[in-house]
Amino acid sequence: MTTARTRREPSTTAAPSRASARREARAAWGFLAPSGLGFLAFTLGPIVASIVIAFFAWPVVGERSFTGLGNFITILTADPMFWRTVGNTLLFVVLYVPLNFVLALGLAIWISPRIRGRGLYRMLFFLPAVTPIVANALVWRLLVQPNGVFADIAGWFGIEGFNPLGTETGAMTVIVVMSLWQGFGYNMLVFSAGLDSIPEQLYEAASLDGAGAFRRFWNITLPMLSPSIFFATVMTLITAFQVFAQPYVLTGGGPGISTTTMVMYLYQRGFQLFDLGAASAVATILFAIIAVITAVQFIGQRKWVHYE
Structure with a gap:
């Protein structure tokens, strides 16, 4: 029982x-x-x-018809403006991403736990990242226009006719600088959190072995920070390829089409020319580019990202 x-x-x-x-x-x-x-x-x-x-001829008003790969073939082979926008986007990515990382990592190391007022610095550096990007772009446009504050400052040094938005190089430079000011604070917080998780004993042991500041940074900080760097790389690249508000507000894509990005071109085809099929094809191509780059990053991270 x-x-x-x-x-x-x-x-x-x-x-x-x-x-x-x-x-x-x-x-x-x-x-x-x-x-x-x-x-x-x-x-x-x-x-x-x-x-x-993307596989249809899809006007906003009118008959829609299946075109297969027609939109993609037209954009890739018969539309030189598309390739110019690809070049503009790649130029922005090449300039913005490395500068963002250098600035964010440098400031994250500077506001180490030993610095006084660390919380205040974090808040000030992160503040632009949480403010509306359109509002920030409008403020920057007021600052860099020919009768703006920067023009007045340039006049103090004898520089007349200050108008960076009037030249191709100057316009892209302003977009990159404004984007850095807007976005570096997010990566700075990511790197700062990663630095906080590195055991201090590793630096003490390296110092006892005679390692200098550069060797400690190269052999301890970067490997231990690699998960944070990988995360920031993926997110920053995805964001950079989709840049839209900064050139749209600051330059309108000009001078000419020198700052027209892929997302701006997508917007123009879809909402100014009302060709939703072509706009969707551009969006699909951009999606494929971002997906391939992200996949390559995830495959490659096995060789350089250390999670322990």
């Missing part, structure tokens, strides 16, 4: 456990449902719809 009663005990305790697990699962799905529905409705759904529209 004792043995039979003992054998029945697991079944009586297992039932409440399974019921509790089901309740927890239902609660989890309930909490995830709003976010999941939002992702389906506002992210995955539009992406799929854009890819589908």
Whole structure:
């Protein structure tokens, strides 16, 4: 009798456990449902719809027809403006991403735990990243226009006719500088958090072995910070390829089309020329470029990112 009663005990305790697990699962799905529905409705759904529209001649008003790869062939082979916008976007990425990393990492190292007022510096450096990008771009346009503050400062040094937005090189330089001011604070916080997680004992042991500041940085800081660097690289590249608000507000894509980026070109084809098929094709090409670059980063990170 004792043995039979003992054998029945697991079944009586297992039932409440399974019921509790089901309740927890239902609660989890309930909490995830709003976010999941939002992702389906506002992210995955539009992406799929854009890819589908890219295979059609899809005017805003008028008859729509299936064209297959026609939009892609036209854009890639018969539209020189598209390749100019690709070049402009790549130029921005090449200039912006390394400068962002150098500035963010340098300031993250500078506001080490030993500096006084560290929290204040973090807040001040991160503040531009949480302010609206359009508002920031409008302020910068007021600063760099011919009768703006920077022109007055240049006049103090005898520089007349200061108008960086009037030249191709100056316009791209202003966009890059404004983007750096807007975005470096986010990576700075990421790097700062990564630096805080590095054990101080590693630096002490390296110092005892005679390692100088550069060797400690190269052999300890960078390897231990590699997960943060990898995360920042992926996010910054994705953001840089989608640059839109800065050139749209600051230069309108000019002078000429020297600062027209891929997203600006997409906007023009879709919402000024009302050719949604071609605009979706440009968006699909940009999506493919970003996806390939991100995939290469994830594959390559196995060789240089250290998670322990």
